[in-house]
Amino acid sequence: MMNTQVLLKRRPQGAPVAEDFEAVDNAMPQINEGQALIKNQYISMDAGFRNWMDEGAGDDVLPAMALGEPVMGLTVGEVQESRHPTLKAGDLVMGRLAWERYSIASDDFLVVLETHEQNVPTHYHLGILGDTGMSAYFGLTDIGQPAANETVLISAAGGAVGYVAGQIAKIMGAARVVGLTSSDAKGERLKAELGYDDFINYRQPNLEAAFQSACPEGIDVYFDNVGGPILETVLNHINVAARIPFCGAVADYSNPRPVGPPNLFQIVTNSVRLQGFMTHLQVSRYPEARAQLMTWLNQGQLSSVTQEYAGVSQCGTAFADLFAGKNFGKTIVAVDH
């Protein structure tokens, strides 16, 4: 038996393309004392991992990815064999491993899923109940806190975090939920499938007029997934005491010289709170977040939307599609298909 792995073949220049990655068949890994063999079932595609693909990109969160090595990513899979002190054969685990069929786990960040958490499709633990779904939950409940008469704007509105954030903002009772996205076709899906009230196609020429029309009462919560130049226009329409949960900056990940907006002073004059957050640092609150998301799912208030690619060799294409805006919902790769 061979282990299919997807390697970082070359460092992406700007937005990643499928040719930056290469699928190869290697020998099955053998475990040593303290390790477990995981058979990955689904691999999560997360734009944020682009951050660690550049030379010398290591930071407090992760090391830079090595050329010629399997690409780091979040997966969900089953422990096949274990010499690890706490992981047992048969455990279902979610955590940071790599784009490959089989992984060796030792001290990696892994969460063992409890039996009661296994009554849902396994890939939910990478999406709606995983890092991205919980990011939407923490960003809105801790920071955004939309009130009943308020307007919520969400960037990358159809992406893995945004499509959940839009639904939660509605559940929390926001008066108006608007999505920023790259095409009218995606915008129409936001309205038809996810309950968004309106959308703004940020590629159109007259952005000011589009903001005025979609957010006539201004913006009270801006759930930001993209960073980049659009923040300048958002700040021109921001309301007093608005909140900006700053979740990610996908517009900047491929840009060697990101530039900030010139009108940041709007944050001062409008007493706006802009706050970043990292979901993986809130592991102790995962049960709370998952329980609430499960309740909303069971009540039919929240739905899971996935874009699934078949086969581990598709990881490169699936990842590149995130940056080409070809995704909608949570992007996952099914390892066996």
Ligand SMILES: NC(=O)c1ccc[n+]([C@@H]2O[C@H](COP(=O)([O-])OP(=O)(O)OC[C@H]3O[C@@H](n4cnc5c(N)ncnc54)[C@H](OP(=O)(O)O)[C@@H]3O)[C@@H](O)[C@H]2O)c1
């Ligand atoms: N803070 C945390 O703990 C945490 C956890 C998870 C994720 N995140 C961050 O959350 C953000 C969203 O992640 P995700 O998984 O939801 O995204 P995703 O599903 O990977 O989708 C990315 C979306 O970003 C948009 N996009 C791509 N390139 C862009 C560009 N140059 N300018 C503007 N928009 C661009 C595209 O949407 P359109 O086609 O609609 O533009 C695309 O669909 C990322 O920044 C990620 O790093 C943070």
